[in-house]
Amino acid sequence: EDKVVQSPLSLVVHEGDTVTLNCSYEVTNFRSLLWYKQEKKAPTFLFMLTSSGIEKKSGRLSSILDKKELFSILNITATQTGDSAVYLCAVSSGSARQLTFGSGTQLTVLP
Amino acid sequence: NAGVTQTPKFQVLKTGQSMTLQCAQDMNHNSMYWYRQDPGMGLRLIYYSASEGTTDKGEVPNGYNVSRLNKREFSLRLESAAPSQTSVYFCASSPGQGSTDTQYFGPGTRLTVL
Numbered sequence: 001e002d003k004v005v006q007s008p009l010s011l012v013v014h015e016g017d018t019v020t021l022n023c024s025y026e027v028t029n030f031r032s033l034l035w036y037k038q039e040k041k042a043p044t045f046l047f048m049l050t051s052s053g054i055e056k057k058s059g060r061l062s063s064i065l066d067k068k069e070l071f072s073i074l075n076i077t078a079t080q081t082g083d084s085a086v087y088l089c090a091v092s093s094g095s096a097r098q099l100t101f102g103s104g105t106q107l108t109v110l111p
Numbered sequence: 112n113a114g115v116t117q118t119p120k121f122q123v124l125k126t127g128q129s130m131t132l133q134c135a136q137d138m139n140h141n142s143m144y145w146y147r148q149d150p151g152m153g154l155r156l157i158y159y160s161a162s163e164g165t166t167d168k169g170e171v172p173n174g175y176n177v178s179r180l181n182k183r184e185f186s187l188r189l190e191s192a193a194p195s196q197t198s199v200y201f202c203a204s205s206p207g208q209g210s211t212d213t214q215y216f217g218p219g220t221r222l223t224v225l
Contacts, residue, residue, distance in 0.1 A: 004153075032212045042115075042201060042216035043154070088153065092212035097142065097161075097205060098169065099214060101153040 002027040006089050006102035014110050017079050021105045023089030024071040031092040033065055033072050034099065039085040046074075046087075079109045113137055115217035117202050123223045124192045132187040132220050134202030141207030143185035144169075144214060145177060147198040154201065160185055161207060192224045 003026045013019055025033065032050045036043035047056040049065035049072060056063050060079075065072045076083055086106050090099040115136045124130055136143065141162045146154040146169075156169030160179040174196060176188045185204075189196060199221050203214040 034213065042218050045213050045215070048213055090154075097207065097212045098156055098159060099144075099154075099212070100170075101146075101155070103151055103153040 002091065002093060002100040004089055004091050004100050004102040006087075006105050008105060009103070010106040010108070012108045012110065013079055015080055017109075018075065018077045019079060019107060021074040021076075021087050021089075021107070022071065023073070023102055025089075025091045025100075026070065027091045027093045027100060029093045030067070031094075031097060034090045034092065035063055035072075035074050036088040036090065037085045038088055038104070043088055076107075079107075081109050081111055083107060084109045115202055115204055115215055117200075117217040117220050119220060120218065121221050123225065124189075125225050126193060128192050129188070129190050130192065131189075132200055132202075132222075133184070134186065134217060135184045136202075136204040136215075136217075137183065138204060138206075138215065139182070140204035140215075141182070142205045143179065144203040144205075145175075145185070145187045146201045146203065147171065147196075148201060148219075149198050157187065157200075192222075194224045196222065197224045198222060 007022045035046040047063045052067040063074045086104040089102045118133045144159040145157040158177040160166045163182045202217040205214045
């Protein structure tokens with residue numbers, strides 16, 4: 001059975017801090033790993049990673065995948081209150097590209 | 112473009128009632144998915160449709176049925192609702208081909224079964 005585990009479950013930081021969110025996985029027929037941000041409503045896409053060691057970057061957010069050790073990290077630098085959300089990690093597998101989600105990390109950024 | 116739309120946004124049912132959740136996408140995507148999200152459980156796949164005319168069970172299909180009406184629309188039906196089906200339901204779509212596995216989500220339906 002495919003499995004995706006995120007840590008920590010929740011995190012409280014102050015504005016300006018840097019955070020690292022973790023995602024480990026065990027899936028058969030791995031295709032890619034995706035990060036989503038969820039603020040109250042629908043998850044919104046952040047990154048998709050398919051190759052080991054190549055960092056994806058968007059502003060203050062960055063992510064990297066290690067396919068040998070089966071994990072990914074999402075870094076957020078200089079956090080802002082608008083970064084408060086649940087961050088979801090998902091792994092795509094199978095010919096139909098089903099996503100298996102982790103339970104998410106609840107990030108709270110205090111002013 | 113509207114992306115992925117879902118109706119209704121909220122619904123309250125009594126145990127044993129039936130209802131259909133509607134989902135439509137205007138991105139010409141091949142694949143569509145239904146998830147439920149419960150506190151502390153992340154998103155769990157109920158059913159998916161890799162292409163028009165096909166449907167398959169996901170992780171938690173019991174108590175649900177789906178119909179891929181055409182390329183745009185994918186509906187989820189609860190035949191006899193139970194309190195355990197109280198959840199937030201998300202529909203998603205993806206191109207289903209090429210190099211991207213990215214799924215795009217609708218706004219969700221909050222369902223309460225009393």
